Amino acid sequence: MFRSKRSGLVRRLWRSRVIPDRDGGDGSARSGHDLGATGSFKIPEKNPSAEIRAGAEGASPRRAQESDGRTVTCCLFKERETGGPQPPAAAIVVAPPSPDGGSPERRGREARSRLLLLEQELKAVTYSLLKRLKERSLDSLLEAVESRGGMPSGCVLVARTELRLGGQAAPPHLLLGKLFRWPDLQHPAELKPLCECQSFGVADGPTVCCNPYHFSRLCGPESPPPPYSRLSPNDEQKPLDLSDSTLSYTETEATNSPNVTPGDFSDASTSPDAVKRSHWCNVAYWEHRTRVGRLYTVYEQSVSIFYDLPQGNGFCLGQLNLENRSETVRRTRSKIGYGILLSKEPDGVWAYNRSEHPIFVNSPTLDIPNCRTLIVRKVMPGYSIKVFDYEKSCLLQHTADLDYADGPYDPNSVRISFAKGWGPCYSRQFITSCPCWLEILLSNNR
Structure with a gap:
């Protein structure tokens, strides 16, 4: 028939x-x-x-x-x-x-x-x-x-x-x-x-x-954080010291990416179009304590951040090269896959997990008010979460005196780790111990 x-x-x-x-x-x-x-x-x-x-x-x-x-x-x-x-x-x-x-x-x-x-x-x-x-x-x-x-x-x-x-x-x-x-x-x-x-x-x-x-x-309301795990001396991590000689900075142009143009990796301050267009965030990609690539400036309402994608535009992490990557970083990079979709919306900034593995998120507006404990949210594949709330941010009284700070504290930043969590409940106390993570630096101009 x-x-x-x-x-x-x-x-x-x-x-x-x-x-x-x-x-x-x-x-x-x-x-x-x-x-x-x-x-x-x-x-x-x-x-x-x-x-x-x-x-x-x-x-x-x-x-x-x-x-x-x-x-x-x-x-x-x-x-x-x-x-x-x-x-x-x-x-x-x-x-x-x-x-x-x-x-x-x-x-x-x-x-x-x-x-x-x-x-x-x-x-x-x-x-x-x-x-x-x-x-x-x-x-x-x-x-x-x-x-x-x-x-x-x-x-x-x-x-x-x-x-x-x-x-x-x-x-x-x-x-x-x-x-x-x-x-x-x-x-x-x-x-x-x-x-x-x-x-x-x-x-x-x-x-x-x-x-x-x-x-x-x-992502729905979360239950209270689980009890803290006791760490062995070998698991303890010291806070990030900017003067520490172990902190390195590596830039990779990655201009050969089929999904990006050379200007996509330029800093907002050096871009010739900076005075014409208003960016709402910069994205930095880190592997442990090493920043790989320049800041990726975002002008559009949303941006895809991925390792590999059949078709699409955005920040391609798979094109960022670094010598002497550890095996842990290589395994974690292979789990990024379709990555995340980051979008600026009227009520705040949202992150949608497009990969097949969880992501872990922390931001000032996700923390519990007057709580000195780091709160890390786990976002499963297919889920989205408001990683930054503009209205709530205006009401918060930020302080730089935080026990869990692992570097300069920015009240307008979001940190996202792929596949690996960090915080009081993990052997990784600080995000600089995570193999692959993003730092979202939000612009003050909403």
């Missing part, structure tokens, strides 16, 4: 859905391709949120310890003000066994039957939504899904109508977010449109973008 290109795109999208993996301890989800064309939903034996909290770098204790996943609480929603009850995750919820018990074989058959019905309902609702999209939108959606957000893709606009799934309302962007990225996604309030999406800043428009890679999940 002749099949149109449109129906082929719809089938490819359905096979590309993510499925909770009951065997993995890293909170990851697998594509429908892994289970064949007729893939079925697995019953997760662990809470997906608990799996995510366990860390995204492996299930074994040794790997979790090396990735620092054990020491900082995850940015997940624990309390949400949604104004109503939370809809269940219809695609993976399994009803409890009947009170009369029954044989294990019977309970297994009933569970499989319920899962089959749920999958059939999900497939019917998904096909109904996808068939409403134009062929060009299906192409953009498939490109975004198969590249996992690595390829630039346009908005996939659809009428803002409520779909029904498992007896609950499921907006289009929530449905496709659950289907292609986060099977445990519960409510639209957990999603934040990226600044480049047409849904950004539009709460009740007639259409909504349902491209799942035009959204991130919001």
Whole structure:
């Protein structure tokens, strides 16, 4: 039978859905391709949120310890003000066994039957939504899904109508977010449109973008920091002394990068266009105590900072060369991947983790007021966090007398470490002990 290109795109999208993996301890989800064309939903034996909290770098204790996943609480929603009850995750919820018990074989058959019905309902609702999209939108959606957000893709606009799934309302962007990225996604309030999406800043428009890679999940309120770990004498780090002979400064032009131009690495003070354009931040890339490359000046509303990306513009860290890199730095650089998206928005500066590993963030507005303890937030892949709050910054009374300061204190700076955390709960007490990290120097001109 002749099949149109449109129906082929719809089938490819359905096979590309993510499925909770009951065997993995890293909170990851697998594509429908892994289970064949007729893939079925697995019953997760662990809470997906608990799996995510366990860390995204492996299930074994040794790997979790090396990735620092054990020491900082995850940015997940624990309390949400949604104004109503939370809809269940219809695609993976399994009803409890009947009170009369029954044989294990019977309970297994009933569970499989319920899962089959749920999958059939999900497939019917998904096909109904996808068939409403134009062929060009299906192409953009498939490109975004198969590249996992690595390829630039346009908005996939659809009428803002409520779909029904498992007896609950499921907006289009929530449905496709659950289907292609986060099977445990519960409510639209957990999603934040990226600044480049047409849904950004539009709460009740007639259409909504349902491209799942035009959204991130919001980091929710964090639980109190875990108890401090006792450090061995070998783990203690001394504060950074600018006169220390071990501190080095290395510049790399990296003008051969296919994604940047030579002027992108120039300091704002020396740029010939500095008087014409207003920059809102400079980005410095560090490896331990060595700064690699010049300051990267940001003029646009958002900037991608990445190691490797199929297509895209921004600050390419993979093009910055340095002699005699340690093996630790090399391993960490390989985990940067798609990196982060840094954006200036009306309420502050946001960071969206596009990589496959966590990032760790500290800034003056993320610290607890009147607290002399360093607060480091862990941001899981696919999540975003407001790393700097303009309004809160104006209310803070900054002081340079901080016990945890490892260098000059800048109340308008943000520090982000890739894959490795630091602070009182880690053997790395200071960010200068992290293999790969960024220093975001914000301009006073908002």
